[in-house]
Amino acid sequence: MYALTINNLKKVYPNGVEALKGINIDVESGDFYALLGPNGAGKTTAIGIITSLVNKTSGTTEVFGHNIDSEPEAAKACIGVVPQELNMNLFDTVLNIVVNQAGYYGIDRGTALKRAQKYLTELRLWDRRMDAARALSGGMKRRLMIARALVHEPNLLILDEPTAGVDIEIRRSMWEFLRRINEAGTTIILTTHYLEEAENLCRHVAIIDEGKIIENTRMSEILRKLQREVFVLNLESPLEKAPHLSGFDAILVEERELEVALDKNDSLNTLFNVLDHHGITVTSLRNKANRLEELFIRLVESRQQPLVSSGD
Amino acid sequence: MDLRLNWVGFKTLLRKEVLRVVRIWVQTIVPPAITMTLYFIIFGNLIGRRIGTMDGFDYMQFIAPGLIMMSVITNSYGNVVSSFFGAKFGKHVEEMFVSPMSNATIILGHVCGGVARGLMVGTLVTVVALGFTNLSISHPLITFSIVILASLVFALLGFVNAVFARKFDDIAIIPTFVLAPLTYLGGVFYSISLLPEFWQRVSLGNPILYMVNAFRYGILGVSDIDIIWAYMIIIAFILGLFSLNLALLNRGIGTRE
Structure with missing residues (x-):
């Protein structure tokens, strides 16, 4: 069973920029998959299409067999996403941000509060739950976005540069956390500019450049290519x-x-x-x-x- | 559509919107109450005494329903436009779009939040009005149904504005250049029977006239227009605007790249 199947996905922006030129990706269920590429390669556009934030030009995308066009509700329910840019109400409290997100996934408030406690505790944010998000440090905001993405316990977690600007100690603790989540069965797709991070965590890697996949293989295979x-x-x-x-x-x-x-x-x-x-x-x-x-x-x-x- | 999921999503959105209004009550509740108090003092008390009666009621009584309705519709509109545009601007609108909650639920959650603020402000303005004049409700069902339906229309209009807005200036253009003139020319301060026949006919093209008059009919029992016709127009606006908003969100216009 594939967690994610992308077939011939294309995206042309109204200004004529061809961000994706027909990419194909299969991510197996339970995998820890790296999607790498230089700035502007098309990674964030691909993630935007998978998560319904960007309209595609053509192609198909399925999440655990659910087509994002014909079964958007089922497909979206499977996905948790941590975007590259901060996208939360910075004036809202940490707890509200997580609990409200659970509500958007149909999780009743009682369960949402329990899950919020679980994930905010694991990500060391529970003590700051009543603080406004704007009062958090950069690393804490990133961790809050991870807690928010996990509160509905998705089968597929997409992380778009989750550790950007985070100090090494917190980055390593986040790696441990993500490893545990993956071992518990969550499929993870990671984009990062810290290639050490991808090498340490991921089992498969795809490299995207100028809207095309130029490498897509097991991490061990790609490393073997090093001359x-x-x-x-x-x-x-x-x-x-x-x-x-x-x-x-x-x-x-x-x-x-x-x-x-x-x-x-x-x-x-x-x-x-x-x-x-x-x-x-x-x-x-x-x-x-x-x-x-x-x-x-x-x-x-x-x-x-x-x-x-x-x-x- | 998963009804249970969308019901929980709707409740979450509505709760969030109401808490937002209450949290920043100094910005959301107090200013309209102060503005309307000034209207009652200046137009109702000072100038109104010289005007005498209109449609058989003293001027203060005559303008009270219009001022209550004006506060309800401007606040319903303002709440949705500022909340949804704020979410777009801060990018946290993405929290909703990545979720399985339907676009219809997203619209309803915001719109009902706007209605809630409109009703809160409307209640406060009614209390203020009672300090200046006596009001009794002639037709309670019409009064409450019209205030909710009118509030829905303007909350939906606010959503359309927020969808198209790209910068903060854009959320002020419609209230300033469209909403305010239509409101002032919508029979809040006068009966259209005072106008020449041509302008009476022009006034009938103003949807706010129907809302103000239907509400006035609910409270005072007098109206310049046919109530059934007012209901039909308001409901048509609600259906049309809801469909428009749904189409905009489904196509990602103003919200998705």
Whole structure:
């Protein structure tokens, strides 16, 4: 059963901008799915169409088998959405915002209050329930939008950059929360500019650029496509210059920090043997850049025309 | 359509709208009461005494139903236009559009919120009016049904205005250039029998005339127009405006990209 099926979805805005050029997406029930793309790629338009906030030009969209055109009520009941921009009444209280949203989904006030308590507590907002939303910090407002999206306990949760502008501690606690929600059976679609976030959380990834899907596969598959990775090694003893490591390119960044590039077919074991041979002891290592980020940039950049002709 | 879901959605919207009116009562309830008090003092008490009687009633009694109706329709209109446009402007209208609640429920919730404010203000203005003159209700059923139906018409008009409005200026244009002139020329302060025949006929094209006169008939028992005809026009307006609003929301005009 697919949580979401999108077929040949197109959107042309009245000003002629072709935001979506016939995209196809299938998201399996229970998946944690990343929808990535540069700014203006069409991610938010796609989410707008799925959630009925944007009129499509053509194509079909089904949510758990319910067509959003012929069965909008059933389709919408399955979806919870956390939009990119704040879209709540900032003068209303935290509790009212969540309870009213439940009411719009037909949940009686008694049940809505219980659920509001559950999700506001989990998202550490219960103590602020009587405060106006405008009094909350940026991170709290984001968490409030997540609580609001969950109050009707949707089967499909769509998060459009939910952690934008949120500090790392809260971001990581939100990741844990989303993981738990996903493990409990909720399908999650995530768009984010933090590719580390997508790599950590998602099992499938689609990359959209200029209104087209340019990659759509399992996260593990896409990461396998990475041809070259750069590792940063922290050394036990300082070096004066970069050692000549047979088969590897190495740069000495600082006296105790060495950057080594590995091709897809190289193994870390071979690298460590070579380092051992040079008497170099490594105390720790990390990827120089996030792997998905490297791939993402390569995929998107390869499609872009240079801004200035190289021949000029 | 899931009736239970939409009933809960309607109650939620209505509750939210009423709480909003009550929360900001200094902006929503008090100003119209003060304005109407001034009308009663200036037009009813100071000027009215020199006018004498109209349609057999002293001038204060004659204008009281019109002023009550004027406060009801302007507040019903103002509440819906400001609430729905505010939701559009703040983007929290999306909370409703992503939900399975039907567009008809969204309209009804807002419109009934507008009617609720209209009735609250209307009640307060009636209390103020009783401080200046004696009013007894000749036809209670007509009085209450007309006030609710007229309030519905203007709440629905306010919704249309809010749907099309793109900036705050847009929600002031209709009340200033359409609603106010029609209200003042709708027989609030005079009987159209005082007008030349041509202007009497022109006045019959003003829907507010029917509402004011039907309401006046309910209270005083006198009217310039046929009551059945007034009901038919008001109900036609309600059906037409509701259908228009529904079509606008269904097509996403003014609300969806």
